Amino acid sequence: MSSFSELRIALNEPCLSISLSHHPTSPILALLRPLSISFHDVYGCAIEGKVVAKKIQPTVMEWHPNQRILAIGWKNGTISLYQEDTSTFTQLLPISFYLYLIIDTLRDETEVHKSELILLKYNPVGTRMITCDSNGLVCVWRGITCLSKYQRSGLINLCCFAELNLEPT
Numbered sequence: 058m059s060s061f062s063e064l065r066i067a068l069n070e071p072c073l074s075i076s077l078s079h080h081p082t083s084p085i086l087a088l089l090r091p092l093s094i095s096f097h098d099v100y101g102c103a104i105e106g107k108v109v110a111k112k113i114q115p116t117v118m119e120w121h122p123n124q125r126i127l128a129i130g131w132k133n134g135t136i137s138l139y140q141e142d143t144s145t146f147t148q149l150l151p152i153s154f155y156l157y158l159i160i161d162t163l164r165d166e167t168e169v170h171k172s173e174l175i176l177l178k179y180n181p182v183g184t185r186m187i188t189c190d191s192n193g194l195v196c197v198w199r200g201i202t203c204l205s206k207y208q209r210s211g212l213i214n215l216c217c218f219a220e221l222n223l224e225p226t
Contacts, residue, residue: 083125085097085098086098086101087118087120087127089115089116089117089118090115091114092110092111092112092113092114092115093108093109093110093111093115094108094109094110094115094118094127094129095107095108096108109129109137109139111131111135113131113132113133113135114131114132115129115130115131115132116130116131116132116173116174116175117129117130117174117175117176117177118130118177119177119178119179119186120179121179121183122179122181122182122183123182123183124140124183125140126138126139126140127139127140128177128179128186129177130170130174130175130176130177130188131174132173132174133167133171133172133173134167134169134170134171134172134173134174134190135165135166135167135170136165136166136169136170136174136177136188136198136201137164137165137166138164138200138201164201166201166203169194169196169203169206170188170190170194170196171190171192172190172191172192172194173190173191174188174189174190174191175189175190175191175212175213175214176188176189176213176214176215176216178216180218181218184199185197185198185199185204186198186199187216189209189212189213189214189216191212193208193209193210193211193212193213194206194207194208194209195207195208195209195213
């Protein structure tokens with residue numbers, strides 16, 4: 058049961074998308090807004106002073122399934138990784154009485170995609186990430202390193218991962 062499903066979150070502006078952390082000890086709600094991403098705690102309250110913002114629109118985001126890393130895709134094709142970093146205490150944010158979140162930029166990747174990101178998805182174990190932009194460029198990533206690219210025609214907005222057994226039966 059998600060504690061977010063029973064709460065109302067007051068917003069002053071429209072949201073584009075919602076992404077919920079998969080990590081059981083860090084139940085953080087991230088909301089995509091027109092030019093920013095805001096973070097909310099388990100009670101639905103906005104975390105004061107913590108907003109990820111750029112002068113471009115965020116279009117997709119995905120929490121890493123095992124680590125406290127949020128991957129964000131932007132309208133210009135940039136990919137940003139934000140990670141909870143407990144080694145830096147300059148941006149300590151209380152999430153609840155017992156959890157704290159510190160989000161620092163790991164790195165922005167601007168070289169691969171040149172158009173709006175429409176898909177960003179981690180595999181279930183978090184070792185790879187798939188991205189696709191509005192021009193049909195599909196990329197496979199390890200962290201923020203692009204491992205391979207595939208140019209496709211049309212938009213790809215859905216991704217699923219399956220385990221393949223390549224041994225003969």
